[in-house]
Structures are given as structure tokens and as C-alpha cells.
Amino acid sequence: MDVKRRVNNGNSDDDNNNEEEMDLRRGPWTVDEDLTLINYIANHGEGRWNSLARSAGLKRTGKSCRLRWLNYLRPDVRRGNITLEEQLLILELHARWGNRWSKIAQYLPGRTDNEIKNYWRTRVQKHAKQLKCDVNSKQFKDTMRFLWMPRLVERIQAAAAASTAIAAAPDSPTLSATTSVTTVNNNTTTIPYNNYDNLNNNNFEVHSGNNIHMNMSNNFGYATPENSSTGTSSDSFVTQDYYNNNNVHHVGNNNNNNNPNSDFYHQQQGNNNNQVSFMDCITSPSSMSLFPHQEMDFQAMELPNTPWINNNHTTFSNFWNDENMLLLQGLGGGDNVRIDWEKGI
DNA sequence: AAACCACACAACCGCCGCCGG
């Protein structure tokens, strides 16, 4: 695509250059442009993007060069589908910081703010729309907190268990291709995992490192079978080893690359196996079983009248499946119903 | 086979804060 832009309007926008009328290219980057940028940065380093663009002979704005480098060409950019662990982390961090994508991205090694933002918009907001509630509404946050996130945890556990099974039976060709969860090694990031109500306290910490290690056994109020009571057990949840040789690629690619010429130096590394949809998460029969002492504000969900409670809507039929409906029937309504899980409701 | 649609994501835009002259 050869999209060019005449830049000479003399305003304060940093894309402009008054000294000369430059035909600045826009749109998808070509292979040649990418290689030029890569080579230039390899020799001169990054930064000072406007002068870099000029010096490298790129007919691009400095801003465009920066974006291309940071979001695509950087060697440590990690591509492929967002893993379960990353999904969980994104939900958690978004609950804490909101749309501060760059800050969230700091805790997902190799992921860019753009990628996380896209994930949020395409996946999370889409499902909020399906539920006919605002993504910032209490209803949706509760849905994430009590259904989606626990389901993710459950999936992660299942994947870890599968991984263990694979280790025990390495000849299994089916299982061996179905998980990206690896065992923990050195350089571990520990993430004490708290619920949304605790997001503002000091218990939530994320330390940079090569791995992310989630500890799910704290004051969230539940404990998983894998958890130890120490809070930092290495037995609980482990993400992919972001930097092992299998998962980190010099330059990644994706299935929807708009630049058809760029594949030659890209390496496909999609991991489709841990991709879990929102509905997959919330329709699990055991989605709630990880929360033995959680207060669940069902009234805030406006059960009888809420738009999502609509038998004609597929979202409803998926969300409030038989088991969940039995649960709700057992509650009998009321204000801020407390679910006493230990009584077997 | 073609048309249509939904999705994913690369890239752009506008705004803002920082910094140096």
C-alpha cells in the first residue's frame, strides 16, 4: 500500500517538518522499511525518533517509527494469542489501574500496550456488550470477579495438571500439544493475587522477572488444591516461560498481519490452545466453587429486571446455566445475599 | 463460488507532560 501524506501545515504537531515538504508514507510498513529501521536501530540505538527517521532515510514520522519498533519490530516483542495467565493478569491489573495500558503492559513481558488494549477492546468489551451491560458497571465487574477470573484460574490449574500428566506420560501426542504452561524455574515473578476489593491495599505486588508466578491462596478467601499456605509456593500457578527458547522469537507475526510481505522474517508462534472465551469461562459448572466465602451482590445485578436476564437471549442461557440457576433459586433473593458455600448451596 | 460478516490488530490521531533553549 502506498499511502502518502503531504505534511506542511506548519502547526505544532510533531509530525511536521517546515523546512521541506516531505512525502511521508503512511499505512502498513514494507519489508524494506522494517529492515531499514531494524538495521538503523541496531547500529545507532533507539530514541530521538524524528531525527532517527530522517537519518535512516525513512519517509515516516518519528512517531510512526517509534510505534513500529515498539509494537512490532522490537526483538523482545512476544506475539501469539494471549495466554490464560495473561488474560487473568490483564483482568486483575485492569481492575486496579483501568485503561492504563502501558502500565499494565509493564507486567506482561513482551506484550505491548497496544496488544493489551486490543485484547481488552475485542474480547472483554465485546462480552460486556453481549451481556448488555457497561464494561465499567458493577454487574460486569462482578461477572469478571466471580465467574470469569475463577474460571481462568480453573483453566490454568487444568492446564498445569495436564502438563504434569504430560511429564508423567511424555508419549502422549495429544496432550503434549495442548498446553503452554511450564514448570517454574528461576527468575520468577510472584504475584500475590487478591480480589478487587483488595486492589488498593499493599498486598498486590508484581515483581518484574522472566516468569510470572501467581499465588492464588491469600486473602481472596479461597484456596486451591495446589496452593500452599505460604503464599509463595511454587506449586500453584505458573505461566509460560516467556523467555525460553520456544516462546520468544526475534520478531513475531500474527495471523492477521496486514503486511503480506513481512512473513519472511517473522516466525509464527501462535498458541491457540489456551485461548478461552468469556463464555467458556462463565459457563463452567464449577466456576464459583473457588470462592467459598465471597459475598456476592446479586441484587446489584438486578436479577429479575436486568437486561441480561432474558430467556430469549443466548447470553442468558449460557450464563445462567442450570447449575447457576439452581444456586440462585436456593438463595431466595434478598439484599446482598451471602452465599454460604460451606453449607453446600 | 460469491457475498457477507465478525474479528483481530496494525497503524494513526489527538492530547498531554516533560524538557531544553
Place this chain on the structure above:
DNA sequence: TCCGGCGGCGGTTGTGTGGTT
């Protein structure tokens, strides 16, 4: 102190791709 350039950030758009009808 002011001003302009720059980098960073969040929001938005455009488009290629794959699936469905």
C-alpha cells in the same frame, strides 16, 4: 517564564483474514 519539539499514552480507525451463509 514562555515556547516549541519530542515522546508517551489512550482512543479510534482501517483493513486483511477467516468463517459463515
